[in-house]
Amino acid sequence: MTRVLVVEDDPPIGSELVQALVGGGYQVSLAATGGGALEQARQSEPDLVLLDLGLPDVDGVLVCRRLRAVLPQAVIVVLTARTQEFEVVVALDAGADDYLTKPFRLTELLARLRAHLRRQSPPRQERSVSVGRLSLDLLARRVLIAGDEVVLRPKEFDLLAVLACHAGEVVTREELMDQVWDVNWFGPTKTLDVHVFALRRKLGDYGEDPRRITTVRGRGYRYEADL
Structure with a gap:
């Protein structure tokens, strides 16, 4: 229980x-x-x-x-x-x-x-994904930027994992809510924006450009493969 x-x-x-x-x-x-x-x-x-x-x-x-x-x-x-x-x-x-x-x-x-x-499992079953200086171990739930481990909360990790797995692609707000929170999510999606804000700031704290996570107005977000 x-x-x-x-x-x-x-x-x-x-x-x-x-x-x-x-x-x-x-x-x-x-x-x-x-x-x-x-x-x-x-x-x-x-x-x-x-x-x-x-x-x-x-x-x-x-x-x-x-x-x-x-x-x-x-x-x-x-x-x-x-x-x-x-x-x-x-x-x-x-x-x-x-x-x-x-x-x-x-x-x-x-x-x-x-x-x-x-929502207790990784968003994808691949072992790892890398984009530029960023590396994620999806099973161990670890994030490294240029070899330095980044401390993220569970939802921040899930959000970054979905975006990084689709680097260079737009991931809609609906898709992010479905994959990071739940397909049957009940309530406003402002929590997504707050998590993106916090995630950008943490990436910046570890030397990554916060602009890696781009807002695509009216659609969602994109993790830039090249910047």
């Missing part, structure tokens, strides 16, 4: 989330503070974490970063009332895989969780 940790300090919201998840067949634990979340994460090793960013004891972004260190393979979805895009990017950089802005519908939340849990 999939284990879910809900981190929410508002009792009515926390109770509603727990009831919905238990009804969906998940094994659920609840924490109301950042400290409690980290303690439970170490004890129960959840497969998935729902993390409210507005916690009473520790900033939610810091909790997210610490949870990612404790749970490198878990799916972390942040729940936030913060609507500024840079705040969402900070949470994604801290290790979150996705976010939902409050208020949200429980049906959308449950659909997203199912989508994330289904």
Whole structure:
């Protein structure tokens, strides 16, 4: 049974989330503070974490970063009332895989969780792919740029792998959502744009030109084979 940790300090919201998840067949634990979340994460090793960013004891972004260190393979979805895009990017950089802005519908939340849990395999079965200075080992899920290993979050790796496997070709937004998230993805695709933004910045941090990932207006994105 999939284990879910809900981190929410508002009792009515926390109770509603727990009831919905238990009804969906998940094994659920609840924490109301950042400290409690980290303690439970170490004890129960959840497969998935729902993390409210507005916690009473520790900033939610810091909790997210610490949870990612404790749970490198878990799916972390942040729940936030913060609507500024840079705040969402900070949470994604801290290790979150996705976010939902409050208020949200429980049906959308449950659909997203199912989508994330289904996406646990590499987008292609080839062992490796190389484009210029970039090399990806798809089975080991490692990325190298000119021999230096790049640290990426799971969705960032999946996104880069799809683009690199189709280097020089346009990959539509729909195809990226299908392959990186899920064919039955429920909700807006803004999370794709945020992940592309974060991925470009990380490539730049390792000396790769962020323009390698080109936006093709009205279509999607292309990883440039030559630049």
